[in-house]
Amino acid sequence: MSTFIEAAAVTVPTMLALAGGVTAWHLSVRLGKARDSAELLARQLRATEVSLGEVAGHVIPALRAAAVYPGGGHGVGFTPPLELAGIPVADKVQAVVASVDQALRQVQYDGQIATRQAVSEIQEAADVKAAEARSTADQAAQAAVRAFATSLVGSAARVSQQISEGMRRHADDDAYATLVTIDRLVQQLLLAAQNYVILGGGKLPRRWPETSLTDVIRAAMGHLNGFERITVEESDPPAVVNRAVGPAVHTLAVLLDNALRNSPAPSEVRVRVLSGHHGTTVQIDDRGLGINSETLHDARRLLAGGQLQAVTQLGAHPRTGFAVAAIHSRNYGFSVELESPNVYHGTRAELWLPNALLTTLTQAPAAPAERAPAASEPATTPSGLTVRQRPTATAPQRAAGPAPARPGNLMAAAAWAAGTRRSRQSTTSTEGSS
Amino acid sequence: MVRPFVRTNGRTRPTRADIRLESLVLAATGSAQLPGPDHRRVLALARSVRGGLAVADIAAGLKLPPSTVLILVCDLMDSGHLGSPVNARENQPDIDILREVLRGLQAKV
Numbered sequence: 076m077s078t079f080i081e082a083a084a085v086t087v088p089t090m091l092a093l094a095g096g097v098t099a100w101h102l103s104v105r106l107g108k109a110r111d112s113a114e115l116l117a118r119q120l121r122a123t124e125v126s127l128g129e130v131a132g133h134v135i136p137a138l139r140a141a142a143v144y145p146g147g148g149h150g151v152g153f154t155p156p157l158e159l160a161g162i163p164v165a166d167k168v169q170a171v172v173a174s175v176d177q178a179l180r181q182v183q184y185d186g187q188i189a190t191r192q193a194v195s196e197i198q199e200a201a202d203v204k205a206a207e208a209r210s211t212a213d214q215a216a217q218a219a220v221r222a223f224a225t226s227l228v229g230s231a232a233r234v235s236q237q238i239s240e241g242m243r244r245h246a247d248d249d250a251y252a253t254l255v256t257i258d259r260l261v262q263q264l265l266l267a268a269q270n271y272v273i274l275g276g277g278k279l280p281r282r283w284p285e286t287s288l289t290d291v292i293r294a295a296m297g298h299l300n301g302f303e304r305i306t307v308e309e310s311d312p313p314a315v316v317n318r319a320v321g322p323a324v325h326t327l328a329v330l331l332d333n334a335l336r337n338s339p340a341p342s343e344v345r346v347r348v349l350s351g352h353h354g355t356t357v358q359i360d361d362r363g364l365g366i367n368s369e370t371l372h373d374a375r376r377l378l379a380g381g382q383l384q385a386v387t388q389l390g391a392h393p394r395t396g397f398a399v400a401a402i403h404s405r406n407y408g409f410s411v412e413l414e415s416p417n418v419y420h421g422t423r424a425e426l427w428l429p430n431a432l433l434t435t436l437t438q439a440p441a442a443p444a445e446r447a448p449a450a451s452e453p454a455t456t457p458s459g460l461t462v463r464q465r466p467t468a469t470a471p472q473r474a475a476g477p478a479p480a481r482p483g484n485l486m487a488a489a490a491w492a493a494g495t496r497r498s499r500q501s502t503t504s505t506e507g508s509s
Numbered sequence: 510m511v512r513p514f515v516r517t518n519g520r521t522r523p524t525r526a527d528i529r530l531e532s533l534v535l536a537a538t539g540s541a542q543l544p545g546p547d548h549r550r551v552l553a554l555a556r557s558v559r560g561g562l563a564v565a566d567i568a569a570g571l572k573l574p575p576s577t578v579l580i581l582v583c584d585l586m587d588s589g590h591l592g593s594p595v596n597a598r599e600n601q602p603d604i605d606i607l608r609e610v611l612r613g614l615q616a617k618v
Contacts, residue, residue, distance in 0.1 A: 239574070245576075246530055248521070251521055293516075294511050294515075297515045303518055303519045
């Protein structure tokens with residue numbers, strides 16, 4: 076019995092111990108599992124915290140920073156750590172990052188569109204303003220140039236008139252030479268000023284009567300330094316109608332000026348007048364270097380009706396001539412053409428006047444015809460002094476040029492009387508009547 | 510509208526010192542080529558009068574400055590288109606007769 080008891084006493088605890096061990100093993104296994112699970116959760120929790128920290132601390136600021144610069148933000152993103160693989164938190168965090176990214180991108184895009192629109196609107200407005208300002212400035216400059224040049228032309232014309240009067244009053248050679256020197260300079264000044272009147276959009280102030288083309292050419296020559304180099308071939312050209320005289324003179328002056336400037340000093344500038352069925356052409360040939368193809372092209376385009384530059388864009392040393400010729404051509408219906416090289420390898424300029432601007436002078440030889448009776452008038456009342464001169468009429472004996480003079484006669488004395496009497500009208504009249 | 514210096518091709522002095530504004534000139538039947546339109550006008554005027562014209566008269570007739578016409582007239586005399594009756598020396602009054610006349614006038618005054 077005791078053995079049994081002993082046995083029992085040994086067995087029971089053993090059993091108990093065994094049972095306890097089994098239980099403990101079970102427990103320990105369960106505990107281990109629970110601990111593993113807890114650790115996993117803790118790791119996941121930490122990883123989640125780290126991930127959220129990264130998202131909040133780096134990813135979103137990086138996206139925001141990228142959004143500030145247009146087109147940036149690519150390559151910025153969030154990759155969940157391995158601990159979070161396969162659990163919903165990772166997806167959620169990624170979704171948050173993606174939606175933040177998209178929101179920022181949208182904002183960025185909208186911002187860009189709005190900015191671009193605003194910029195283009197501002198630019199358009201600025202362009203309009205700039206164009207307005209430029210046009211206003213050009214108009215103001217144009218008006219200022221026109222006003223200044225017009226007043227200059229007025230002054231020069233008055234000086235010119237004074238010079239003409241001076242030439243009639245002072246017959247002294249030295250006085251005449253001085254007046255001519257001044258006159259030439261004033262005429263050159265007048266041409267320069269007239270150029271700017273035209274470029275400034277003004278009109279030539281003076282109106283001329285209808286004038287023969289020969290005199291139109293010679294009037295143009297008066298404006299030029301070194302006009303002595305110009306040779307006008309003899310011809311019997313038509314006359315220019317009064318409204319076209321001023322512009323024709325001015326256009327020929329600028330064309331001849333170009334010819335003189337672009338050819339060396341002793342060489343001749345030749346002018347021919349050629350009549351055609353539709354009109355008459357004044358042809359100007361110089362013997363200079365010619366003009367280069369680029370300048371020729373520009374000038375031709377301008378003369379054919381191309382865009383005229385504003386007076387402010389002509390530069391410091393403007394080439395005003397062709398612009399002036401172009402403006403006159405448009406306003407009056409004649410045309411100017413250029414050719415280079417010409418027969419002398421220089422430049423040829425042609426002014427063509429249509430028949431509408433031409434006429435024939437009816438009273439061309441009027442001056443001598445009118446004068447004739449006036450000259451014979453004094454023959455009826457010769458003064459004592461002129462009678463003394465009668466024998467001088469034996470002119471044939473005089474040593475003359477190639478041809479013998481037509482014998483003078485009594486009329487010579489009468490003419491002498493007319494010449495002298497005019498200057499001292501009062502004394503002669505009392506003398507002659509007695 | 511044509512400036513006087515263009516008419517004389519830039520020259521300001523006549524080629525002859527003996528021709529003055531009051532000098533009488535006669536048209537000659539010169540056939541040499543004429544220099545220019547103004548010379549032709551001067552000659553046309555001189556020819557239209559049966560006799561001589563003073564240079565000043567031609568200037569008045571053509572409405573040109575006298576000095577300009579003087580230069581043109583001298584050109585025409587050089588080319589033989591105009592002549593001066595004054596040049597006929599033998600027809601000038603004897604200086605002694607003129608002196609006599611002067612003395613007589615002075616005695617009267």
